[in-house]
Amino acid sequence: MKRLVTYYSRTGTTKRIGEEIATSLGADLDEILDQKSRKGIIGWLRAGRDSQTYKMTEIKVQKNPNDYDMIIIGTPIWANNLTPPVRTYLTQYSFKGKKVAFFTTQGGDEPIDALAEMKERVAESEIIATLSIKQNFVKTNNYEARLSSFLEHLR
Ligand SMILES: Cc1cc2nc3c(=O)[nH]c(=O)nc-3n(C[C@H](O)[C@H](O)[C@H](O)COP(=O)(O)O)c2cc1C
Known part of the structure; x- marks a missing residue:
């Protein structure tokens, strides 16, 4: 089974979890790059607004999910929504x-x-597991139990 872990991350939290998942599974790792700047206060404000209004964006990836059997996709949450780069990724690929x-x-x-929107956007795939971790738990290294149980579903 060929596995790909792919994520978008603005400040490194989701990236850290993505890297750990990929290492644990021996999976390939890719980062979804947003071509729109999300830096600074303007970028932050735009990030919240774009998420809330279900906006798409222009993205770049290195690895094509079509080449994999299992794709594990990570996103931060902005304005109670998934981020535009991950929304675009889920729309752009089958x-x-x-x-x-x-x-x-x-x-x-x-x-x-x-999570409901993400599942809806891949309605024709088999969703095997979901994991949500608070940023604070990542910062304080208090997520290993949740991560382990997620990983069990992916092995
Ligand atoms: C524009 C913006 C909006 C956010 N909105 C929410 C939110 O609605 N709910 C929430 O729990 N966290 C929210 N957050 C916090 C992020 O989801 C959290 O910091 C996340 O772990 C960041 O991931 P990253 O470091 O991979 O970018 C928001 C962050 C940003 C930048």
């Missing part, structure tokens, strides 16, 4: 017939609406 898992990092509780 995940039909593939195994898909999602992980999120966020400041608050489980992002129910964002």
Whole structure:
């Protein structure tokens, strides 16, 4: 089974979890690069607005998900939503017939609406697991139990 872990990350939290998942599974790793700047206060404001209004963006990736059997996709949560780069990724590629898992990092509780949108966008794939970790738990290294149980579904 060929596995790809791919993520978008603005400040490194989701990237850290993505890297750990890829290392644990021996999976390939890719980063979704947003061609729109999200830096500074203007970028931050635009990030929240673009997420809330279900905007797409222009992205660049190194690895094509079509080449994999299982794709594990990570996003931060912005304005209770998934980020525009990950929304674009889920729209731009077909995940039909593939195994898909999602992980999120966020400041608050489980992002129910964002997870629902992600699942809807890959309705023709087999969703095998989801994982949501609070940013604070990542910072304080308090997520290993949740991560381990997520990984069990992906092996
Ligand atoms: C523009 C913006 C909006 C955000 N909105 C939310 C939110 O609605 N709910 C939440 O729990 N966290 C929210 N966050 C916090 C991020 O989801 C959290 O910091 C995440 O772990 C960052 O991931 P990253 O370091 O990979 O970019 C927001 C962050 C940004 C930049």
